[in-house]
Amino acid sequence: MAGVLINIAPNLFYIIENGRNPAVAQRSAMETEIYGLKIVQFLLPRKDHRLPLLADVAKNYADTFPLVNENLSASFGFVGSFGFLLLVYVALTPRRTEAGSAHASRQLAFIAVALVMIATVGGFSSLFAQFVSPLIRAWNRVSIFIAFMSLTAMALAFDSIFARRWRPAPTFVAATLVALFGVWDQTASVDLARLKARREEFRADQDFMSNLEKHLAAGSAIYQLPYMTFPESPPVQSLGSYDMAKGYLHADNLRWSFGATAGRRGDDVFEGLSHLPISTQIELLNYMGFQGIYVDRRGYADHGIDLDAEIRKATGEVPMLQPGVGLAFYPLPRRDKHVHLSPEAEKARKTLGIVREGGKLTFDGTSPFDIDFTRSVATQFRSSSGLYKAESWGSWTMGSTVTVRLKEQLPRDFVLQLTARGFGPNLGAPATVTVDDVTRSFVPGPQFQRFDLPFSTNESTDTIVITVPHPAVPKDLGINADTRLLGLGLLDLKVVAQH
Structure with missing residues (x-):
């Protein structure tokens, strides 16, 4: 735990100094399921297998089953699949006094099974995402490590079984044939063309x-x-x-x-x-x-x-x-x-x-009290929520509340100049702006209009909250196919100190 904290300490200090970055690596806990590991995809052939019959099997699964994405490439092939099943068998059999390759196989089996239990769809990774952090999501990517363990298990089994009974020359020939079959099974004719390109x-x-x-x-x-x-x-x-x-x-x-x-x-x-x-x-x-x-x-x-x-x-x-x-x-x-x-x-x-x-x-020439909603707000606020990505004309509010933290404390006496317009049922309905314990209202129209809202607060703060009266979805109103929850269109925000 101490090692993990030391490793992420620079990130934590950076976030404390500069604020979180809402424009990067926004993850949802459900993505852990979407990009989770699926055991069946270890065992299925690759989608463009050399044999049409096997290619059709993989294609049928990809076309009819859910949650098929980048995990489509997780096929272990015949050799790797056999090694994986061998690891599962070793993990389920009673432990005996072991040494050498048998001991190594059991260690590999323990790690492989543990990874599967964590990374599979509905596995422990889902609990981690829900209760700890959703930042680790594409657990299917551990399949490359499980594939390595599976192939290693095959090599250990080959060494343990054949080396005792066969002379070196036949053993070498048999191992070479298995390796060549594995390469044939896990490659396709298009691979060479892709490699050349x-x-x-x-x-x-x-x-x-x-x-x-x-x-x-x-x-x-x-x-x-x-x-x-x-x-x-x-x-x-x-x-x-x-x-x-x-x-x-x-x-x-x-x-x-x-x-x-x-x-x-x-x-x-x-x-x-x-x-x-x-x-x-x-x-x-x-x-x-x-x-x-x-x-x-x-x-x-x-x-x-x-x-x-x-x-x-x-x-x-x-x-x-x-x-x-x-x-x-x-x-x-x-x-x-x-x-x-x-x-x-x-x-x-x-x-x-x-x-x-x-x-x-x-690139620091702009005032922290002069916000342009036609640009990314991620760089203009210390943090923000309730805003959609900036467009050429400005930004839409998301949902019923917009909360922004400025990069500097607001003066206690100031005029907040907000240029905004309403959408749908918000036209003519009072919206509010709250700073500290002071709330001011304005009534947006269909066109952009500047509203001058005076504030005199008891405490200095860096937080501004905008409340939208009636957020609505354009699709529900029969306007277009847009499914966003819109309320106000924002063009700019300025803070003018009063002395």
């Missing part, structure tokens, strides 16, 4: 990054498009969650925009930047000191054709291209140290809180 892609990326490093100074900063959050980004066209991390893999001396943690200031700036016109982005990139733009064209429906034209027009530069529909790099023209921004870019710089002083770049 991955190898070619890897080498092409390696060559592209190597060429990039030759043309750029060490430490150059590269801005990446399309914008993808980290970690666990949803797919963007044909790009997977971590495809934008190729630069870190292949280049040793370059810096990349991808990888800023979602819900923190760096990611908030890059997300906001990505919504601006490309010409404005390029102005700010020059201001921030970036040396170029890296584009993975697979992240665009038109393979980046429109974006390519826009960047070429704004920079006048010819990109470095990877053969095929892959990567492109656009060098940014060198600028003077003092970059003069257009009014549009200057406004965006202030909104995003980008400050460059004495060669140092910071």
Whole structure:
């Protein structure tokens, strides 16, 4: 227990200082069941087995039974399945005086059975998720360790049975045949094609990054498009969650925009930047000191054709291209140290809180009392609940209560300026804002309107609570298929101290 606490101590101190990050790793206890281990999938063949009859068995299970997801790949094959059943048998048989391979097999059996009891659907992991923490969820992933134990059990059994009765040569031949059968059983004809494609892609990326490093100074900063959050980004066209991390893999001396943690200031700036016109982005990139733009064209429906034209027009530069529909790099023209921004870019710089002083770049230029709901609130509040993800126009409230904690204590006398609109039954119905023990009300209309709410509190606090009168689901109202529980649309929130 002490070791676990020491290991997670840096995380705990970070949370105390910076608050929890609601944008990352939000888990539900039920996900433990969804991504749980299923014993039957150990024993079933792989879905694309070489033999059509066996492939159909696996496909029928996958198509008709529930909770089939990434655990579909947990098949042990014939050899591994036999080893797993052997471990179960060893675990159930009475313990005798044992030594050598028999003792090792029993230890493996104990560990394997314990893992199954914890990780299986409805196992002890479900209790852990419900009463301790839901953060550990995809328990099916321990199947790789159980598979290793199963194969080890087979090897120990083979050694114990055959080595005593056979000479070394026949034993070697028999072991080789079993191994070859296992490889045949656990591979498919498509595997080689996939491996070849991955190898070619890897080498092409390696060559592209190597060429990039030759043309750029060490430490150059590269801005990446399309914008993808980290970690666990949803797919963007044909790009997977971590495809934008190729630069870190292949280049040793370059810096990349991808990888800023979602819900923190760096990611908030890059997300906001990505919504601006490309010409404005390029102005700010020059201001921030970036040396170029890296584009993975697979992240665009038109393979980046429109974006390519826009960047070429704004920079006048010819990109470095990877053969095929892959990567492109656009060098940014060198600028003077003092970059003069257009009014549009200057406004965006202030909104995003980008400050460059004495060669140092910071993202802390925004006031903790100036909240923009068109941006991720995860970076603007110490913590928040009751808000849906920011959209281009603002954010919807979720349910009947919104609770936010600001990064600084509120003054005791201030005016809270809230720009909001109502939805459905909330139009014309009084909503309230509570700070400490003081409550103020406002009546939202169909369009955004600014409400100035004066507060004078006895105690200083950092918490604001907004109460929604009648949250409603658009689908239930016959408006559209949206199933979210909406109440108010929020555009911005400002705190103006009164002296």
